[in-house]
Amino acid sequence: MNGKSSLAKTSSEVVVLIMAGGKGERFWPKSTASHPKQLQKIYSNRTLLDETVRRARLVASASNIYVGCNGELKKTIQKIHPELNLKFVVEPMGRNTAPIIALAALQLQKKHPGATMVVMSADHYIDPPAKFKETLKTAIAAARDGKLVTLGIVPTRPDSGYGYIQKGKPSQKGVFDVQSFKEKPDPKTALKYLKKGYLWNSGIFIWSLETILQEFRANAPAILEPLEKANSAGALKKAFPRVPELPVDIAIMEKSRRASVVPARFHWDDVGSWTALERIVEPQKNGLTLVGPKSQHLVQKESSDSVVVSDKKLVALLGVKDVILVDEGDILFVASREKLDGIKSLLKDMKQNPTLQKYLK
Numbered sequence: 025m026n027g028k029s030s031l032a033k034t035s036s037e038v039v040v041l042i043m044a045g046g047k048g049e050r051f052w053p054k055s056t057a058s059h060p061k062q063l064q065k066i067y068s069n070r071t072l073l074d075e076t077v078r079r080a081r082l083v084a085s086a087s088n089i090y091v092g093c094n095g096e097l098k099k100t101i102q103k104i105h106p107e108l109n110l111k112f113v114v115e116p117m118g119r120n121t122a123p124i125i126a127l128a129a130l131q132l133q134k135k136h137p138g139a140t141m142v143v144m145s146a147d148h149y150i151d152p153p154a155k156f157k158e159t160l161k162t163a164i165a166a167a168r169d170g171k172l173v174t175l176g177i178v179p180t181r182p183d184s185g186y187g188y189i190q191k192g193k194p195s196q197k198g199v200f201d202v203q204s205f206k207e208k209p210d211p212k213t214a215l216k217y218l219k220k221g222y223l224w225n226s227g228i229f230i231w232s233l234e235t236i237l238q239e240f241r242a243n244a245p246a247i248l249e250p251l252e253k254a255n256s257a258g259a260l261k262k263a264f265p266r267v268p269e270l271p272v273d274i275a276i277m278e279k280s281r282r283a284s285v286v287p288a289r290f291h292w293d294d295v296g297s298w299t300a301l302e303r304i305v306e307p308q309k310n311g312l313t314l315v316g317p318k319s320q321h322l323v324q325k326e327s328s329d330s331v332v333v334s335d336k337k338l339v340a341l342l343g344v345k346d347v348i349l350v351d352e353g354d355i356l357f358v359a360s361r362e363k364l365d366g367i368k369s370l371l372k373d374m375k376q377n378p379t380l381q382k383y384l385k
Contacts, residue, residue, distance in 0.1 A: 035138035038164060039088045039233075040080040041128045044073055044146035045097065045118050049368050050297040053355040054333070057385050060097070062146035063104055066295060067304045067315065073101065073146045077108055082157040083142060083164065087111075090132065091146075092124045116264040122275035123267045125229075126240050126247050127260075133233045140167050141236065143229040143272075147295050149304050155290035162198040163230040163286045171199065171284040172239065172277060173230040176223030177292045182214035185296065187225040187273065189285050202283040205273060223285060225273065226292055235282065244268070244275040297364060298331050298348045312341075316351075329361075355383055 048061030055061035062072045070078075073091070080089045091101060092113045101110065113128040125143060132141065142160065150156050163173040176189050187208055192201035205225065209217060231239075240248040247267045254260040268275070277283050293300050307313045311329035314322055322332055327341040334351040341349075346361040359367065374380040 035136075035140075037088065037136050037139040038084045038142060039090065039132050039136050039139045040084045040142045040144060041113065041125070041132075042073070042076050042080060042089065042091045042144050042146050043121060043124065044091050044101070045093045045115065045124065046145075046147060048147065049371055050364075051295075052367060052371055053350060053352040053357050053383065058096075058100060059104075061295070063100065067149060067301060071104070072148075072295065074105060074108070076144055076146045076148065077110070079150060079153060079156060080142070080144060082153060083160050088136065088139075090128065092128055094118065116261045119264060119267060119269045120271050121227075122244060122247055122270045122272045123251070123264065125236070125272050126244070126267075127251050127264075129233050129236050129240070130248075130251055133237060136233070138232065138234060140164050140230065140232050143227075145227055145294070148226075148228075149291075149293040149295050149300070151291045156288075159286060159289050160230065166196060166199045166284055166286065167230045167232050167235070169196070170235055170282060171195070171231070172235060172280050172282045173199070173284045173286055174202075174277065175226045175228040175230075175288050176285040177226050177288050179218050179222070179224050182211060182218045183224070184209055184211050184214045186294075188214075188217045188222040189225050190220075190222050191285060191287075195284060198286055200285050200287070202277075202285050205278050205283075223287060224292075226288065227273075227294070229272065229277075236276070239276050239280050239282070243279040244270070247275060297367075298333070298350065299361065299364065301331055301333075 044062050046060060048055035051061040054064050065071055068075065077089060090111045090113050092115065094117065095114050098112050098114055113131055115124045115127060129141065132139065159175060163175060166173050185208060188206040190203040190206065192203035194200050206217060250263040250267055254263040293303050301315055302313045305313050305315055312324065312327065313331045315333045316335045322339050324341040327344040329345050330347040332339050332349050337351050339349060339351065348359045348361060348364055350357040371384060374384060
C-alpha cells in the first residue's frame, strides 16, 4: 500500500507510547526489580518516567499518553505517580519491543483512529526540550506522509553499544531514506561508521497507526495476527508468550521500504549505565561526577575520573581513579570503570544466593 492511502487515513491527532518495561539492571543498586530505573531519580529531582512524560506533552495532550509495561509495574507506577493520571498498554510479559508496539497500535487505533504514534523510551536524557519538539514535528510530518521514521543521533564517540543508521537520499526537508541499519559493531567498525557520518539509532520511532499496522501485516504477521485474535485479557495472556520475541528494528524497520531517519538536533543519551552520568552531569575539574545531595559534600584528595552517587552518606575518597561508587540504602556498590559491564553477571550470581535476593527486589 502506498503513502497516499496511508495519508488518507491519518488524522492530525498524536498519541505517545512510552516504553517502560525495562529492568534497568545496569543501574543497580538504585534500580531494582520492583522499582526499576525509570521510576528512579537518576540525574534530576524527577524520575526518568516523569521526565519522559513531560517531553511527551510537547507533542501530545495528557490524555493521549500511554505507558507500555506489565501489570505489576503498572500498579507501582500508579502508586508513585498518581498525579500523572497515566493510561496503559499492559503486556502479559516482556517480549522485546515489537510485540508491545503491535499490541499498542491495535488498541490505540480503536481509540484514536488514524492518529500518529510516537514511541519513546522511559529512560532517555534529552535536552533542550525545544529542539526535541522541533525534531519531532519534522518526523510527525513525514509519518503522516506514510513514512516509518526513527530519530538518528549524530555520534559523539565510536560507541559499540549502539545500532547505527546509514542515511540515504533526502525525501523531504530534514528527512532521509534509510539506506541500511547496522547492528552493534565492534570498536574498530564503530570508528569507521563515525567517520562515514552514520547516525546512532535512538530507538525513538514515529509513524501513523495505519502505516505501522500495515507493516506488521506485511512483515511480521506472526506477531500481529495472534494479538488481533486475542479478544479478551485471558486470550491475550495465552497468545503473548507465543509471538516472536523481536525488537521492532528487526521485525519491521530493517524490512520496510518506508524506513526514514530524521537527524536529531538535541543532546541525547540512553542513560544505559552509571557512566552515562558523566555525559549528563557537569563533572568537576578533576573528572569527578557527583550526584545526590550528599555527593555535593564529598571529601576527596588525589582522586579523579569517578562517578559518586550518594543520597544519605558523606563519601570520602583518597587516591581513587576510574571508580563507580553508589550508596543506596543498606547497599554500597563499588566498581572499577573497566569492569562495570560485568554488573549483570554479578546480579546473576546474587540471584543464586537466597540470602542476597532481597537486595535485588
